[in-house]
Amino acid sequence: MAMNLKSKQGLNEYRQKLRLGLVESPKPLDPIEKSRKNPNSLRFAINARCFDCSGFERSDVTNCEMTDCFLYRHRPWQNKASA
Numbered sequence: 001m002a003m004n005l006k007s008k009q010g011l012n013e014y015r016q017k018l019r020l021g022l023v024e025s026p027k028p029l030d031p032i033e034k035s036r037k038n039p040n041s042l043r044f045a046i047n048a049r050c051f052d053c054s055g056f057e058r059s060d061v062t063n064c065e066m067t068d069c070f071l072y073r074h075r076p077w078q079n080k081a082s083a
């Protein structure tokens with residue numbers, strides 16, 4: 001989808017303000033915060049559950065070995081090549 005001229009100007013102004021430090025870039029949300037902001041998203045709910053289960057470590061979700069867990073095949077951040 002092409003951006004119209006007004007949108008491009010607005011984006012460029014925002015980027016300029018970011019560079020000059022006039023606005024702060026938005027803080028990235030962790031998976032639990034994302035799920036709370038999007039309570040109807042099953043994907044975000046699964047991501048949040050695995051993130052919580054693994055002690056807030058994405059790498060532990062990636063390396064999860066609990067193959068009998070119902071979420072195992074759906075867990076985020078897994079290495080698809082080895083799944």
Ligand code: SF4
Nearest residue numbers: 050053064066069072
């Ligand atoms: S798949 Fe692994 S990390 Fe996700 S909920 Fe199950 S045991 Fe926890």
